[in-house]
Amino acid sequence: MAKITVTPVTPVSEANSVSQLNFQPIRSTRAFEEIAAQIRMELSEGRLRVGNRLPSERALSERFGVSRNTLREALRSLEHAGLVRLQKGATGGAFITEVSGDTITTSMLDMFHVGAITPEKLTEARIWLESIVIREACPRATPDDLALLRANIQQAEKAKESGDFERRVDTHLEFHRILARMTGNPIMVTVMDGVLAVLRHYVFSIGNYDNAFVLPSRKRFLKCMEARDIQGAVSEMESSLKRLQQSYLSHATKSH
Numbered sequence: 001m002a003k004i005t006v007t008p009v010t011p012v013s014e015a016n017s018v019s020q021l022n023f024q025p026i027r028s029t030r031a032f033e034e035i036a037a038q039i040r041m042e043l044s045e046g047r048l049r050v051g052n053r054l055p056s057e058r059a060l061s062e063r064f065g066v067s068r069n070t071l072r073e074a075l076r077s078l079e080h081a082g083l084v085r086l087q088k089g090a091t092g093g094a095f096i097t098e099v100s101g102d103t104i105t106t107s108m109l110d111m112f113h114v115g116a117i118t119p120e121k122l123t124e125a126r127i128w129l130e131s132i133v134i135r136e137a138c139p140r141a142t143p144d145d146l147a148l149l150r151a152n153i154q155q156a157e158k159a160k161e162s163g164d165f166e167r168r169v170d171t172h173l174e175f176h177r178i179l180a181r182m183t184g185n186p187i188m189v190t191v192m193d194g195v196l197a198v199l200r201h202y203v204f205s206i207g208n209y210d211n212a213f214v215l216p217s218r219k220r221f222l223k224c225m226e227a228r229d230i231q232g233a234v235s236e237m238e239s240s241l242k243r244l245q246q247s248y249l250s251h252a253t254k255s256h
């Protein structure tokens with residue numbers, strides 16, 4: 001079976017020395033999906049890496065046995081998924097990119113906008129997720145981590161005193177991102193980022209609200225973290241988030 005040679009691009013990473021890809025002719029009626037699946041397979045098996053440029057459209061369309069329009073549809077789907085960057089010009093082409101969690105966040109926001117994620121489910125999932133994060137973050141917390149949490153609380157106090165609602169919200173949400181990063185698990189970080197992005201949109205749709213109980217709770221929570229009291233930290237955060245949930249849903253009802 002004939003092999004395809006990957007075109008080297010300069011300057012790019014040395015990963016572009018990939019020389020052979022195991023693409024098969026397409027026979028499916030959903031050809032663009034099968035093309036995307038084969039490119040993903042090449043990634044998973046290491047024949048394609050971040051920084052590589054895919055072969056030309058002509059070479060790929062001939063190898064897959066499809067039209068260029070079908071191939072472009074497949075490449076666009078991979079671009080939307082964050083796996084491929086399409087670049088125009090003489091040094092352009094389709095490049096494998098480093099994947100971020102942006103596509104997950106965008107998908108969650110889309111689900112929220114169309115009503116597939118309700119405010120009740122959003123806040124409920126956040127409470128569940130936070131408990132898992134804290135159980136893993138607490139025993140891993142370093143002095144630097146605790147210092148970041150302490151500084152965040154101070155920043156939130158200043159935002160509250162100045163009446164800066166947007167900064168107050170963003171600072172409070174950053175507190176939870178710090179906790180997620182403390183787990184050392186990129187999946188937890190990505191999921192938390194997605195949930196918090198949707199929550200931010202939801203909170204701003206409600207508008208300014210009183211949450212005087214949050215900062216005192218954060219200080220109690222921090223003491224639990226410093227003492228490595230996992231259950232105490234989980235209980236304190238869960239209690240605070242449940243009160244926030246009630247506040248969010250109550251304000252949302254009044255605003256509609």
